[in-house]
Amino acid sequence: MxxxxxxxxxxxxxxxxEDGLLCGHAILGRPVDVIGVxxxxxxxxxxxxxxxxxxxxxxxxxxxxxxxVLVDSGSQRMSKRDELLGLNEYxxxxxKCLMLASQRxxxxxGLLYGHTAAGAFIATALATRVLVALPGAEPAVMxxxxxxxxxxxxxxxxxxxxxxxAVFAPGLDNLAKTGAVDAVLDPTQxxxxxxERWLGEPADRPDGRARLGEVRGGRLAAARIALRINxxxxxxx
Numbered sequence: 191m192x193x194x195x196x197x198x199x200x201x202x203x204x205x206x207x208e209d210g211l212l213c214g215h216a217i218l219g220r221p222v223d224v225i226g227v228x229x230x231x232x233x234x235x236x237x238x239x240x241x242x243x244x245x246x247x248x249x250x251x252x253x254x255x256x257x258x259v260l261v262d263s264g265s266q267r268m269s270k271r272d273e274l275l276g277l278n279e280y281x282x283x284x285x286k287c288l289m290l291a292s293q294r295x296x297x298x299x300g301l302l303y304g305h306t307a308a309g310a311f312i313a314t315a316l317a318t319r320v321l322v323a324l325p326g327a328e329p330a331v332m333x334x335x336x337x338x339x340x341x342x343x344x345x346x347x348x349x350x351x352x353x354x355x356a357v358f359a360p361g362l363d364n365l366a367k368t369g370a371v372d373a374v375l376d377p378t379q380x381x382x383x384x385x386e387r388w389l390g391e392p393a394d395r396p397d398g399r400a401r402l403g404e405v406r407g408g409r410l411a412a413a414r415i416a417l418r419i420n421x422x423x424x425x426x427x
Contacts, residue, residue, distance in 0.1 A: 191303055191324050191377050193228050193262065199381040211237060212260065213244050219386040223248045226260030226301075226314075233310035234267030238280040241314070245287040249294050256297040256389050257288070261315045262304025281309045285317035292319045299388050302327045302362075302371070316370060319395060320388050323362055323371050330360030356408035367408030369399040 197204060204214030204224050210231025216224050225244045227233060233241075248255055266277055292298045300318035305328040312331070315321050323329070334352065338345040352359035356367035365371045375384045400416050403409030 191326075191381070193260070193303070196260065196301075196303060196381060201382070209237070210263075211240055216258065218256075218258070218382055218389055220256070220389075222256040222258050222389065224258045224260065226258075227263040227306075227310070228260065228304070230262060230264045230305050232264040232267035233281070233284075233313065234269065234272040235275045235277055235280045237267070238277075238284045238313065242280075242284045242287045245284075245291050248296060249287075249291050254295040254297075256299065257291055257318075258385065258389075259288070259298065259300045259314055259318050261300055261302045261306050261311075263306045263310045263314065265307040265311075266309035266313075278309070281313040284313045288314075288317040297389055297391065299385065301375075301385065302329055304328065306330075307360075308332060319397070320372050320391060321370060322373050322375055322385075322388055323366075324375050324377055325362070327362045328360075329362060329365050329371075333360055356403075364408065367403070367406045369402030369404075369406060369409060372402070 193206070200216045200218070202214060202216035202224065204212055204216065206212040206228055210227055210229040212228055213223075213225045216222050223244070225241055227237070227241075231237065245257060248257055266272070266281060288298050298318040298320070300315040300321040302315050302321060302323040306315055307330045311329055315329070332340075334348045335345060337343075338348055341348075356364040362371065362374065366374060372388070375381065400409060400413035404413045
């Protein structure tokens with residue numbers, strides 16, 4: 191689905207700005223605040239601050255208004271200016287603002303409908319409590335050539351591993367196998383009721399991504415390791 195199709199399916203007052211950032215409100219069983227990135231815009235220092243401020247506005251208002259994050263972005267903006275200003279800290283700030291909103295009782299749901307990658311993906315879609323997607327979405331935490339440069343492993347080795355190990359491979363199917371994506375929505379059905387179902391989840395719903403990854407066969411050890419670390423930390427208190 192395109193952004194226009196998504197917006198036309200909602201009762202909304204959402205503004206899409208020239209730089210691709212968007213914000214506004216929609217009715218999904220109840221009023222919700224909507225922010226996001228469209229047109230594969232890159233997320234740099236300025237964009238991260240703007241999105242963070244929109245999230246904090248919701249938190250400052252109080253109440254429990256949910257936040258829906260629409261995502262069709264490039265990666266983080268890898269310009270000299272953004273890097274010198276400490277882009278990683280601004281992206282971390284955006285992610286922490288979304289997590290703060292969740293802790294304050296605001297349900298946060300990401301809707302991935304286009305492309306996204308790297309730091310921009312982590313600071314928006316993956317920072318929401320629940321992430322759902324539409325078919326055709328193109329997420330990638332890191333592409334295989336970049337993983338090869340970082341790990342020093344030959345690209346051919348990674349390509350072979352990606353055939354059987356979801357964490358080595360980009361794409362919606364693999365992200366769903368790891369548990370990062372809760373569900374892929376049905377574009378042939380009305381979108382609003384499907385989003386309402388996820389907005390019905392408790393704001394403090396436990397993070398079940400590791401368990402989903404185990405059940406779906408994409409991350410077989412993550413849940414077990416996390417549980418063991420938690421047990422050791424509690425025993426050391």
